[in-house]
Amino acid sequence: MSPEENIEGFPWGRIVEAFAWASLVIAFVIGQIAAQTDYESLLIKQMPDVEFERSQVNRELPIVYNIKKDGKQLPEVVVMSEGTGYGGPIVLGIKAKRTDEGASLSEVILLSHKETPAFMDKINNKQFFRQFAGESVSNNFIVDDDIDAVSGATVSSKGFTTAVRKAVHLGAAKHLNLDATWQEPRWHFDVNEIILVSLFVLAFYSVYRKDKLAKYTRYAVMIGSLVFVGFYANLSINLGNIAGIFMGYVPTPQQHPLWWIMMAGALGSVLILGRNIYCHQICPFKVVQDLLQKLSGIKLRIKPEIQRKSRMLIFFLSWIALMLIFLSTHPALGSYEPFAMMFSLEGLGIQWYILPAALLGSLFVPSFWCRMFCPVGLYLNEMVRLRRSIRDRIFGKSKSTTVKVDLE
Numbered sequence: 001m002s003p004e005e006n007i008e009g010f011p012w013g014r015i016v017e018a019f020a021w022a023s024l025v026i027a028f029v030i031g032q033i034a035a036q037t038d039y040e041s042l043l044i045k046q047m048p049d050v051e052f053e054r055s056q057v058n059r060e061l062p063i064v065y066n067i068k069k070d071g072k073q074l075p076e077v078v079v080m081s082e083g084t085g086y087g088g089p090i091v092l093g094i095k096a097k098r099t100d101e102g103a104s105l106s107e108v109i110l111l112s113h114k115e116t117p118a119f120m121d122k123i124n125n126k127q128f129f130r131q132f133a134g135e136s137v138s139n140n141f142i143v144d145d146d147i148d149a150v151s152g153a154t155v156s157s158k159g160f161t162t163a164v165r166k167a168v169h170l171g172a173a174k175h176l177n178l179d180a181t182w183q184e185p186r187w188h189f190d191v192n193e194i195i196l197v198s199l200f201v202l203a204f205y206s207v208y209r210k211d212k213l214a215k216y217t218r219y220a221v222m223i224g225s226l227v228f229v230g231f232y233a234n235l236s237i238n239l240g241n242i243a244g245i246f247m248g249y250v251p252t253p254q255q256h257p258l259w260w261i262m263m264a265g266a267l268g269s270v271l272i273l274g275r276n277i278y279c280h281q282i283c284p285f286k287v288v289q290d291l292l293q294k295l296s297g298i299k300l301r302i303k304p305e306i307q308r309k310s311r312m313l314i315f316f317l318s319w320i321a322l323m324l325i326f327l328s329t330h331p332a333l334g335s336y337e338p339f340a341m342m343f344s345l346e347g348l349g350i351q352w353y354i355l356p357a358a359l360l361g362s363l364f365v366p367s368f369w370c371r372m373f374c375p376v377g378l379y380l381n382e383m384v385r386l387r388r389s390i391r392d393r394i395f396g397k398s399k400s401t402t403v404k405v406d407l408e
């Protein structure tokens with residue numbers, strides 16, 4: 001074999017792929033190591049005029065710090081607590097002091113978070129943390145019970161409240177020997193959860209049935225996805241959501257039941273049914289593109305060569321985004337999809353430019369964003385192909401169960 005043939009036959013594609021995976025793993029490890037919380041440094045940054053002395057009573061969270069000023073012990077302590085917000089982990093410092101009845105909260109200080117600026121602006125503008133001041137440690141600390149959530153940032157409100165509740169209740173029972181008179185939060189399956197489950201059920205029906213009712217069902221799902229998933233709940237799945245799962249940023253079912261239903265429906269339809277139900281039926285941005293396409297009536301076809309190159313572009317853009325997310329451990333920083341910008345006008349940086357381009361392209365090319373730039377759609381479709389490949393190897397190929405996954 002000549003040197004030229006050896007060079008031409010060199011597996012560059014596999015090497016690039018291996019490098020991409022290896023770099024993501026390294027970025028993930030570096031980010032996790034760098035993200036180790038230094039509680040005392042966070043406190044000193046927020047309260048530089050006092051001294052902190054860590055109590056030896058508890059080695060794990062909630063960690064208690066005694067406060068000194070000018071060498072004198074202050075009556076207050078700071079209890080450190082962690083929780084999970086909409087964008088990832090949060091760290092709170094809870095100032096508390098003993099009272100005749102037990103103990104009460106003086107102040108809740110946000111020390112670290114991964115929330116998007118839009119959510120935090122709402123939290124700060126509504127002065128969410130002020131409502132904790134003066135409350136007894138024996139209170140319930142449950143959103144919509146004795147704590148008011150901030151509209152448009154309900155998940156973040158629940159995350160902050162949960163972090164406070166766990167810390168002060170554990171301290172009340174373990175250190176103050178108070179009886180547990182408080183109530184524990186319950187999971188409520190309310191109207192919002194029923195609507196989202198119904199949308200998935202109707203989407204499944206419209207995919208597997210070909211009768212006249214299925215046609216009208218598809219229209220119902222389109223309207224529901226646009227109005228409820230898009231504008232009302234702003235539940236679009238993005239790259240940050242997926243990366244957050246790998247980093248362990250998973251909200252509890254009580255905190256964000258809609259997140260669990262959305263992920264179960266999207267991933268479950270792929271793994272169990274072999275269908276990308278989310279992209280074809282539930283994604284509200286897909287509905288927006290379809291409506292724009294109907295409005296213009298122009299359907300430019302994309303050459304297969306361009307479609308293949310667009311796949312490489314999506315992989316490259318998502319690699320950059322994931323590297324940024326894993327290194328910063330901040331999912332919102334790497335999410336470049338225009339969904340939040342479209343449905344709540346709360347975009348970040350480049351999303352202000354991506355959204356107009358995506359909408360303009362959708363006037364001429366069907367499912368323009370989905371086919372040319374969307375990482376979630378590509379990865380869900382790849383999961384469908386992988387599932388089909390595994391199934392065919394185990395059971396053999398079946399013509400009757402061929403699945404079409406490319407968005408057209």
